[in-house]
Amino acid sequence: MTKKWHFRSVRKPHNDIEPLAGWKKQLQDLIDKNASTRADGCVAAHRTRDLTATVLFAGMNTLHELGYRVEVLSNFGEKHICRLVVHWHSEGKKATTMRTDLSIWRKFAAWIGKPSMVRRLHHYLPTVDPRQPRVSSVLTKPKSWSQNGIDVPLKIEEAFLLDERFGLILLAQLVFGLRVKEAICLKPWKADSGMGLTVLSGDGPKGGRPRFIPYLVPEQVVIMRHIKSRVRKLD
Structure with missing residues (x-):
């Protein structure tokens, strides 16, 4: 299983933590400079920035483990993305997750001056059915408690019987x-x-x-x- 790496934007060493160097420093600098702003110019959420850092550092570490030692980020090319996608697929990664990761690598490609480098998932995995379920933002079923057959007053009462703080949270x-x-x-x-x-x-x-x-x-x-x-x- 590929390890998940996440480097926060803390630039000074603390205790026994060594300062970033090489490609790690280059990548952190890129993230610090660009990840805080969305494509529409608005400020990106903390969760979005954390996910961006996690995906990029994990991908770079995977490439190094596979023998692709990218020491200068400007040398990052399409062959590296292709190798990553093939590796993800071999590990059984879901198509929806791979699409999300590719969207993050697409941002990275723009940061290094190669905005058209990262293509659609089907380009790298032509045997994968492009009609596989996609994440949709359209509401297909009601989410309210009462519309899903839940007796709201009864559930609130049960929550308070279990734990008062839990009841207050639901309330x-x-x-x-x-x-x-x-x-x-x-x-x-x-x-x-x-x-x-x-x-x-x-x-x-x-x-x-x-x-x-x-x-x-x-x-x-x-x-x-x-x-x-x-x-x-x-x-």
Whole structure:
């Protein structure tokens, strides 16, 4: 199994961590310079930047293990991408995952001045059915609890019986429309402004962008007061 590598953008050595050098430093410099900005010019989410670093470092390490020692990134060519794709396929990697990884390598190719170098998956694996399931952003079935036959009040009650904090998390999701991570990371005393909730950038909002959820009905205010009464205020 290929090891997953992830180098964060920390440039100074700490304790026994050696500073990056060679192709690793070149790649980290490229990531630091380019990965924070999306193609449309907007700021990329932390998760996107982390995934970009993980895929690129993992791929480069795989190539070195396979005998393709790319020491200067400007020498990276299509034969390297082709070898990577063949290796992924031999390991049983899913087509959807390979397409995602290729999209990241396509960004890398643009960074080194070779924007047309990385082609579609079917170019490298012509025997793979191009109609294999693709990731779709179109909603094909309802996601709400009630529309999926879930007795919401009963499930909330069961959650509280299992663990009060778990019940509060589900209640916050239901009443304020929070995502799972937003509800888990919610700091009610800090988020509540009296007029609504502020979901901070580090508390799970999509894209890492903070958002404000206004209180639209009096019940939301009452429930937030209850949540705050059950959660210790942090300094």
